[in-house]
Amino acid sequence: MKGIVKFKDGKDGWELREVERAEPLENEVEIEIISAGICGSELHLYHDNHWYTPGTVIGHEWAGIISRVGAKVKGFKVGDRVVSENDKNVCGYCDFCRSGYKSLCQNREGGSRENVVGYSKNGGWAEYVCMPEHGLLKVPENTTFDEACMAEPVSVIALALCIKTPITVGETVVVQGCGTMGIICALVARACGAGKVIITGTEDDEAVRLKICRELGIEYVINIQREDLKQIVLNLTDGRGADVVVEASGSPKAIVDCLSLVRVQGKIIAIGESPTSAVEYPYNPAMFRAVSLIFNMGSSYESWKMALKLMELKKIDLKPLITHKLPLSEFKKGFDLLDSKEGLKVIFKPEM
Ligand SMILES: [Zn+2]
Ligand SMILES: [Zn+2]
Numbered sequence: 001m002k003g004i005v006k007f008k009d010g011k012d013g014w015e016l017r018e019v020e021r022a023e024p025l026e027n028e029v030e031i032e033i034i035s036a037g038i039c040g041s042e043l044h045l046y047h048d049n050h051w052y053t054p055g056t057v058i059g060h061e062w063a064g065i066i067s068r069v070g071a072k073v074k075g076f077k078v079g080d081r082v083v084s085e086n087d088k089n090v091c092g093y094c095d096f097c098r099s100g101y102k103s104l105c106q107n108r109e110g111g112s113r114e115n116v117v118g119y120s121k122n123g124g125w126a127e128y129v130c131m132p133e134h135g136l137l138k139v140p141e142n143t144t145f146d147e148a149c150m151a152e153p154v155s156v157i158a159l160a161l162c163i164k165t166p167i168t169v170g171e172t173v174v175v176q177g178c179g180t181m182g183i184i185c186a187l188v189a190r191a192c193g194a195g196k197v198i199i200t201g202t203e204d205d206e207a208v209r210l211k212i213c214r215e216l217g218i219e220y221v222i223n224i225q226r227e228d229l230k231q232i233v234l235n236l237t238d239g240r241g242a243d244v245v246v247e248a249s250g251s252p253k254a255i256v257d258c259l260s261l262v263r264v265q266g267k268i269i270a271i272g273e274s275p276t277s278a279v280e281y282p283y284n285p286a287m288f289r290a291v292s293l294i295f296n297m298g299s300s301y302e303s304w305k306m307a308l309k310l311m312e313l314k315k316i317d318l319k320p321l322i323t324h325k326l327p328l329s330e331f332k333k334g335f336d337l338l339d340s341k342e343g344l345k346v347i348f349k350p351e352m
Pocket of ligand 2 (some may be wrong): 090091098110
């Protein structure tokens with residue numbers, strides 16, 4: 001089968017290769033990939049700002065149809081439309097696994113970075129992927145594969161904004177950054193009943209991403225190079241500041257700016273990665289304002305179910321986020337579209 005392999009550092013370290021089509025283990029199914037998204041962390045990988053194991057098929061966001069089942073699989077059959085939690089070889093008995101947080105398992109065979117699907121174990125930018133039954137979820141009938149392949153990012157956001165630090169009715173929420181994660185954060189905040197939702201971008205985002213934000217009806221779409229974000233937030237909150245600021249841009253400046261946008265005792269919710277590992281942070285000002293700063297990584301079984309419910313119940317509309325569909329062979333174009341910000345959600349379609 002064909003798969004997009006990263007075999008060495010650098011932009012020339014990628015290739016669409018013929019790779020072995022693995023047999024599903026007895027507790028696994030093989031999924032024929034119908035749609036597979038490019039995630040922001042894979043763009044970091046493209047720029048050598050993410051770890052991986054050379055020779056791995058990349059990709060951790062996908063949706064597809066079960067094409068083969070292992071002997072001990074009970075709840076799923078060939079033909080089922082599925083997505084899956086992207087964890088393999090987790091222990092099943094640590095506190096994190098038992099409470100549904102498999103992505104945080106600390107006992108993965110070979111260590112925490114050795115068994116991560118799409119970085120160190122073959123992932124979903126391929127014609128097929130094999131995954132264990134314990135992570136599978138059925139795609140609702142009214143949800144397309146192109147939408148469902150975003151279940152992974154939505155599940156990360158559902159964990160952050162619906163479970164861990166729930167957004168409540170009437171809150172003013174600022175989302176910094178209008179990539180896929182930022183826009184989904186704004187949509188989920190609205191679905192949770194937020195009063196005012198403000199999303200930010202820069203001049204580079206104007207042509208595509210901020211336009212999509214406006215089309216989606218996000219109330220306040222702010223180009224921070226044209227408008228004074230802090231003043232707007234203060235005006236909208238009677239001078240108090242936002243109840244919640246979601247940092248989804250990764251920009252070191254935006255990370256620091258969260259503090260000037262949030263109210264006293266407000267919450268800053270950090271989602272996603274920054275390209276730099278250390279960011280200088282105004283610790284004392286955060287302390288004096290008694291701000292909560294909450295970090296998020298990965299998702300949980302509960303948040304995956306929520307992600308699919310958000311789609312099934314039409315609480316969030318993901319279709320406008322999809323700007324490009326490409327065959328696997330045009331993966332470089334996919335990265336370029338994201339780098340230039342012409343693309344928002346770029347999806348690979350192996351059958352193309
Ligand atoms: Zn992702
Ligand atoms: Zn575990």
